Amino acid sequence: MYKVFVNDKPLFLTNEVVKETDFQLFLLESVDIKQIIVKMFQNKIDKAFLYHPDEKEIMEKLKEKIPVAKAGGGLVYNKQGQVLFIFRNGKWDLPKGGIEKGESIEETAIREVEEETGVSGLKITNKLPKTYHVFKRNGQYKLKITHWFEMKTDFKGIPQGQIEEGIEKVAWLSPDEIREALGNSYENIKLLFEKEKLLF
Template sequence: MYKVFIDNSVIQFLDSSEEVPLKGYDLVVNSFQFELSKLLDQFDFIASKVCLLVVYDDFELVFNQVFHAYEFMDAAGGIVKCNQRYLFIERHGMWDIPKGKLDANEQPWEAAVREIEEECGIQGPTIDRLLGVTFHTYSYMGRLTIKKNWWYALNYSGSMEVFPQEEESITQAIWIEKSEWNLIQSNTYDSIQEVLRMAEEW
């Protein structure tokens, strides 16, 4: 199942071969029976917390129909673990996970390592595994944009001294134990909450 976070709301995409849940959604849409290009016009995603389910046979086709008016951007980042502590950043007054846009011809895992090094000032974190992928929308330079984020779990054994990248509006970077993740959860984005759930067993 894929999820797209739109402000306070979420659209989930479910393969038609899977069992469709009967509860928990404001609307369940079968991609064969609905004009998907108009789906986003049906709800005020900012003012209310809407949860939609779109059932698909061809994810890429259906996804592009729903978000036809959006520009696509690829990004990657991850949660770094060192001595049972985990690295998080604060940006624009919200807790976040270091991440950033892929450069030309760059693979997601390469971008994740580079962005973490740049945004936190550490060197040499190594990929443990892919946690998962999320999507979220926002406005970038006046253009509607949907960002696909690859999220990784990374290990690190170097110095825990950090240097937040101020030019990226990062005000602090901290190492905390998993028992303290409630600090992050109390002031972060829904998409980051999703990544934290992905990393619960790590």
């Protein structure tokens, strides 16, 4: 099952019919995906399931309907076991950004972490699950697929937020502080920590 966040609300792409009743279930053959997304942005739908026997087929259809923006990001640990967070648009987030021509997704992730936080000496130690969310820019919907990597660094300096990206602060957070920060974060960031069973 894929979990795509639309306006921070879950759209599940699934090949199972679930017995719950607090959501709307749509069949891939008979639905206009874009209409579901518009309704989720208008807060008319809080949670939806999109069903097809082959869930990869649903993801392909979604990519056909909505342009894809590919991004890379990092879940970065320092020597003390703290995690690097950024604060932007009133929420805690992890550093990430769009791929540039000729880059591998790993290079994107390292470059973006360095640019957004000033932290260097990054080494990728693990590939993490991808996250999916739909955002709207200049009236256009886009599906952002972010490839996440666990990274380690022995950086000793003071992290600096990239002002032109609207990053107000950068902080190394301990497990207890992370729990608190996730209370004011995005659903796909929470999902990353849940999937990794890092803290919960």
